Structures are given as C-alpha cells and as structure tokens.
Amino acid sequence: MKTQKFKYDVAVSFAGEDRSLVEEFVNILASQHVSVFYDSWEQASLWGKDLYQYLDLIYRQAAEYCVIFVSRHYVEKAWTKHELKSAQARAFQQNSEYILPIKLDETELPGIPGTIAYIDIRRVKIDEVANLLLEKLNRSNEPNLEDITDRLKSSNKSDRISALTEIAVFQLFDLLEPSIDIMLNDPFPEVRERAAWTIDNLKDERALTALIQAIHDDAFGVRSAAGWGLVHLGEKVAPYMKEISQTSDNPRASEMADLVLMNL
Numbered sequence: 001m002k003t004q005k006f007k008y009d010v011a012v013s014f015a016g017e018d019r020s021l022v023e024e025f026v027n028i029l030a031s032q033h034v035s036v037f038y039d040s041w042e043q044a045s046l047w048g049k050d051l052y053q054y055l056d057l058i059y060r061q062a063a064e065y066c067v068i069f070v071s072r073h074y075v076e077k078a079w080t081k082h083e084l085k086s087a088q089a090r091a092f093q094q095n096s097e098y099i100l101p102i103k104l105d106e107t108e109l110p111g112i113p114g115t116i117a118y119i120d121i122r123r124v125k126i127d128e129v130a131n132l133l134l135e136k137l138n139r140s141n142e143p144n145l146e147d148i149t150d151r152l153k154s155s156n157k158s159d160r161i162s163a164l165t166e167i168a169v170f171q172l173f174d175l176l177e178p179s180i181d182i183m184l185n186d187p188f189p190e191v192r193e194r195a196a197w198t199i200d201n202l203k204d205e206r207a208l209t210a211l212i213q214a215i216h217d218d219a220f221g222v223r224s225a226a227g228w229g230l231v232h233l234g235e236k237v238a239p240y241m242k243e244i245s246q247t248s249d250n251p252r253a254s255e256m257a258d259l260v261l262m263n264l
Helices: 016-031 051-062 078-093 126-138 145-152 157-169 173-185 189-202 205-214 220-231 235-247 251-263
Strands: 008-013 063-070 099-103
Touching: 008 016, 008 051, 008 078, 008 126, 016 063, 016 126, 051 063, 051 078, 063 078, 063 126, 078 099, 099 126, 126 157, 145 157, 145 173, 157 173, 157 189, 173 189, 173 205, 189 205, 189 220, 205 220, 205 235, 220 235, 220 251, 235 251
Parallel strands: 008 063, 063 099
Antiparallel strands: none
16 A cells, blocks of 8 residues: 555545445455454544544545545534545545545535546445545546446446446546446346446536436336436436427426426
8 A cells, every 4th residue: 555644545534324335445455454443443543532623624634535424424423524524624634535435325515516526336336436546545546437437348247336436536528438338238137237327426417418327227217327417417417308398208207307407
C-alpha cells in the first residue's frame, strides 16, 4: 500500500440503523490492512473527548477518503449532519475526490452535487464496493483502459459487470459508447442493469437517446436504473417523457416515464 499521508485511509460516516452493512464493509477493509476510522473501534480514543470538535477534525482532516452511507436515516441524524458538514468543507478545499457516497435507498445527500458518482448498494455488492475502494487506495496511475475494455468484451458476465462498475467509479467517459452498447444489447438483464447504472453515474447527455430506449427494457432493474439516469439529466428529458407517457403502447415504458416526470 502507498505511503500514508493521513492518520486514516478511510473514515466512514453512517446512521446507526445502517451499522450492520457498515460493519461488513469495514471488516473487509481491515482484513486488507486499511486504516479505518469506525466509531466502534475508537471507543478508547473517543472517551472523554469533546466529540463535536474531535469529529470535525476527523472528517475534515484525518482521512484520505470519507465514505458516506446515504440513507433516509442518515439525513435525519444530528451527528451525521455534523460529519457531513465537516466532510463537505474538506471536499470544497481540494480538487480531487474525497467524499465517496454509497446510496442505500433513493435519499439524496444534501449539499452534494448531483454530478458526483455514487455506488448504489442495491446494485453493487458490499464486497465489490470494498474492492473498488482498495483499488482507489492502491492506484498510482490512471485505470488501465485496455484491461477494462477487454473485460467489457469478455464472455464472462462477471468480468463485464466489474468493468462497468470501474467505469462508473472512475468516471471513464471514453468508455461511454461501449457501456451504452451493453445496456441495450447484453443478453443478461443484470449486466444491462449495471450498464444503465454506470451511464447514470456518468451523467452524459450523449446517452439521452439510449436511456430513453432502455426504459422500454423487459427487466424492471434496467428500466429503473435508466429512469434515474434520465432524472439526473434534468428538465431537458421532460418532453420525451411526456410523449412516451401519452403515446407509447408499452405500459412499462409509460409507467417509467411517469416516474421520471415525478422525480424531475
């Protein structure tokens, strides 16, 4: 692992209701010798401290990355709001990524630009997320585009899924077109769904036509991921959704178009 510049490689911020998932995540990281700020492991350090000031220091200065588990519980808690505020202050000061959001449901994280890539835990397993973070921590160069491209073409669907996940996490816009091709043509719905999620993360207007096509997919997961991709492209998609809602003979596409309109 690269030389550590911070006390922790990662700080995790989460609501107590989501602790079981976080525990699984941090245990995977710890097994790979990643230094994690996780409150349950810091009881001796936290005992007697002014937690308001100490946690501000942790989330503002002490870690290379801050992984936030975003849920409806997260946005309701006073302490998580405090941690988020400190993390946002750090993110504002540096040009490289710091906040790494993991979405547990459809809750939006206040104050975080919609352009920031996220992981959706309903579509990506927690061990995959941990492995992606390990890759981030160990990465000394840009992702290997040739390797990722080869995996996109692999006959093994797990290879294609892992490649699509890396395209999303590392914002590899040069691989938008093959991601679109997979979203529209892959024989496996779980691969098409991951491709739609990847395209949502890239938030590239060039994918508009393909996302519209994808909300006609037979698989609900694909339609849902493509629908969120359209939502995140903004009001420009509204005329297309209204047309589909009013004229399409595909009831599943019409339903998804209505859902997109509700969330714009």
